[in-house]
Amino acid sequence: MLNVENLRAGYSSVPVLHDVSIEVGAGEFVSIVGPNGAGKTTLFKTLSGTVPAMSGSIRFDGHDLLAVPPHRRPHLGIAHVPEGRQVFPSLSVLENLEMGAYTEAGRRSWKENLKRIYSWLPVLAERAAQPAGTLSGGEQQMVAIGRGLASAPKLLMLDEPSMGLAPTVADFIFDRLMDIRRDAGLTILLVEQRVAEALQFADHGYVLETGRVVLAGDSRKLSADDRVRQAYLGM
Amino acid sequence: MTEPQILLEGFLQALAAGLLVGAIYGLMCVGLAMIFGIMRVINFAQGDFMMLGMYVAFFILVGLGVNNLFGATIGPYVAILLAAPVLLLFGYLIHRLLISRVTGARTAGLEGEGHYAQLILTLGIALVLQNGSQVLFGSQLVSIRTPLSSAAWEIGPFWGDFVSVFINKGRGLAALFSVLAILGLWLVITRSRLGRSLRAAADNPEASTYMGIDVDRAYRTAFAIGTCITALAGGLLATNYPFHPFVGLEFVIIMYAGVVLGGMGSILGAFWGGMTIGLVQQLSTLVLPTQLQNTAIFVCFLLIVILRPQGFFGRVVERT
Numbered sequence: 001m002l003n004v005e006n007l008r009a010g011y012s013s014v015p016v017l018h019d020v021s022i023e024v025g026a027g028e029f030v031s032i033v034g035p036n037g038a039g040k041t042t043l044f045k046t047l048s049g050t051v052p053a054m055s056g057s058i059r060f061d062g063h064d065l066l067a068v069p070p071h072r073r074p075h076l077g078i079a080h081v082p083e084g085r086q087v088f089p090s091l092s093v094l095e096n097l098e099m100g101a102y103t104e105a106g107r108r109s110w111k112e113n114l115k116r117i118y119s120w121l122p123v124l125a126e127r128a129a130q131p132a133g134t135l136s137g138g139e140q141q142m143v144a145i146g147r148g149l150a151s152a153p154k155l156l157m158l159d160e161p162s163m164g165l166a167p168t169v170a171d172f173i174f175d176r177l178m179d180i181r182r183d184a185g186l187t188i189l190l191v192e193q194r195v196a197e198a199l200q201f202a203d204h205g206y207v208l209e210t211g212r213v214v215l216a217g218d219s220r221k222l223s224a225d226d227r228v229r230q231a232y233l234g235m
Numbered sequence: 236m237t238e239p240q241i242l243l244e245g246f247l248q249a250l251a252a253g254l255l256v257g258a259i260y261g262l263m264c265v266g267l268a269m270i271f272g273i274m275r276v277i278n279f280a281q282g283d284f285m286m287l288g289m290y291v292a293f294f295i296l297v298g299l300g301v302n303n304l305f306g307a308t309i310g311p312y313v314a315i316l317l318a319a320p321v322l323l324l325f326g327y328l329i330h331r332l333l334i335s336r337v338t339g340a341r342t343a344g345l346e347g348e349g350h351y352a353q354l355i356l357t358l359g360i361a362l363v364l365q366n367g368s369q370v371l372f373g374s375q376l377v378s379i380r381t382p383l384s385s386a387a388w389e390i391g392p393f394w395g396d397f398v399s400v401f402i403n404k405g406r407g408l409a410a411l412f413s414v415l416a417i418l419g420l421w422l423v424i425t426r427s428r429l430g431r432s433l434r435a436a437a438d439n440p441e442a443s444t445y446m447g448i449d450v451d452r453a454y455r456t457a458f459a460i461g462t463c464i465t466a467l468a469g470g471l472l473a474t475n476y477p478f479h480p481f482v483g484l485e486f487v488i489i490m491y492a493g494v495v496l497g498g499m500g501s502i503l504g505a506f507w508g509g510m511t512i513g514l515v516q517q518l519s520t521l522v523l524p525t526q527l528q529n530t531a532i533f534v535c536f537l538l539i540v541i542l543r544p545q546g547f548f549g550r551v552v553e554r555t
């Protein structure tokens with residue numbers, strides 16, 4: 001479904017990603033882990049087009065993504081739940097979800113979708129009329145995820161959904177993600193600092209360090225890899 | 236009439252005048268609120284966009300024969316309505332050709348987010364529009380008068396046979412249209428998909444892109460709407476107020492004051508900001524010489540800004 005090949009990208013001609021290749025098959029759950037500053041967020045932004053690619057290719061669902069302007073990419077079925085949540089603070093929770101449904105697919109399936117989102121994340125229904133900026137961090141993360149789901153995506157990209165959250169809240173969010181994946185059969189690409197969980201739930205994973213993929217493979221094998229155990233799992 | 240009756244009549248008359256002119260100021264301010272309050276673009280040419288709206292309405296009225304077609308009473312309002320889409324297009328083009336170079340993605344992260352460049356650019360646009368209009372239209376006063384501007388409704392008498400308020404029909408109608416325009420815009424902004432996407436783009440441009448919004452186009456649309464709304468206010472004002480190519484200078488400050496008073500980023504707030512200025516201006520004539528009208532506005536403005544810096548309708552939620 002998503003095929004990234006030899007991608008180089010960065011900020012004002014300073015490359016942050018060097019030669020990154022990644023593959024995500026339809027229905028798969030893929031995790032990307034790596035230390036701070038490795039370029040995980042930059043990779044997501046390049047996929048969404050807010051960071052320009054310097055070379056390489058990105059294919060998504062039969063499209064050459066680099067030829068598609070950034071604001072058209074969500075309409076192809078990519079939902080980006082960005083790092084730091086980035087909800088629309090002055091819009092109500094419901095309006096945030098409606099913004100998610102800005103895509104054609106999201107509009108078509110809005111009613112059923114909203115019901116499902118509320119069933120996964122009931123707190124959004126309780127807070128529907130509240131400005132999203134007044135919610136707690138965990139609630140805002142749920143808004144951001146709900147907003148992504150409202151676009152009826154084929155691929156859901158999540159950039160550190162557990163960032164800055166208490167462990168119990170982060171656990172709750174991971175549980176919900178598993179429910180969502182099971183119920184909706186979504187393809188998920190996850191960037192996470194909580195490496196143990198990220199690999200536990202994923203089908204396969206990539207380890208990104210200073211803009212390069214240094215390890216890749218089946219997530220069980222990755223969790224068992226000595227380098228991963230030492231560097232990320234503290235074992 | 237007794238002394239208290241005279242005082243009361245003077246007060247009520249000033250109050251009515253303040254409400255009527257305040258409604259038009261409110262509409263003007265709402266136009267600027269779209270551009271400055273919501274999209275955070277500093278536009279010094281807003282007053283001149285208003286002036287352009289006045290002239291376009293004027294030329295549609297006399298040049299395109301709208302006056303003959305619809306008569307002297309309805310004609311002006313038709314002309315003002317027809318001028319609105321012209322200014323919408325004008326705003327769209329000005330943004331596309333010039334403003335977009337100093338806003339949005341190009342200036343994100345720059346010091347002051349491009350505000351310095353916006354300041355200089357829009358000052359330049361203002362000068363070109365003022366001097367260009369002077370060359371093209373001359374500097375004599377013109378107006379879009381309707382016979383309604385010299386007729387009045389009498390309300391009252393309230394106190395025996397005395398104390399009546401006279402409402403100029405032209406001003407009354409202009410105020411009514413202003414309020415309707417604001418309600419319409421408010422519905423669009425709060426209820427429609429377009430309005431929601433404009434608010435989202437103002438809140439967080441990057442996340443808006445992830446929703447599939449063309450952020451550049453959203454900003455352009457907001458700019459065009461803001462231009463059109465202020466120009467509409469200009470047209471309505473012109474039914475009672477003769478104008479000239481430099482008329483924008485008199486109003487651009489009122490607009491900024493109104494938007495700040497209302498609390499940046501709030502459409503209804505900007506309306507109340509403009510309304511407040513209209514009321515202060517008219518009520519101050521009761522106790523101050525007319526020359527001090529504008530001073531009164533600014534004393535009041537300073538007081539409110541000191542006492543309530545977030546404005547009447549300041550956002551509870553800060554932007555990212």
Ligand SMILES: Nc1ncnc2c1ncn2[C@@H]1O[C@H](COP(=O)(O)OP(=O)(O)OP(=O)(O)O)[C@@H](O)[C@H]1O
Nearest residue numbers: 011016034035036037038039040041042043083193
């Ligand atoms: N806007 C920017 N301009 C210039 N350099 C940037 C910008 N954003 C990030 N970088 C640099 O790019 C590199 C990768 O950053 P990125 O945010 O992609 O890392 P990350 O893997 O997401 O890290 P974290 O785990 O902390 O979120 C870092 O060295 C960072 O300093």
Ligand SMILES: [Mg+2]
Nearest residue numbers: 040041042083
């Ligand atoms: Mg990151």
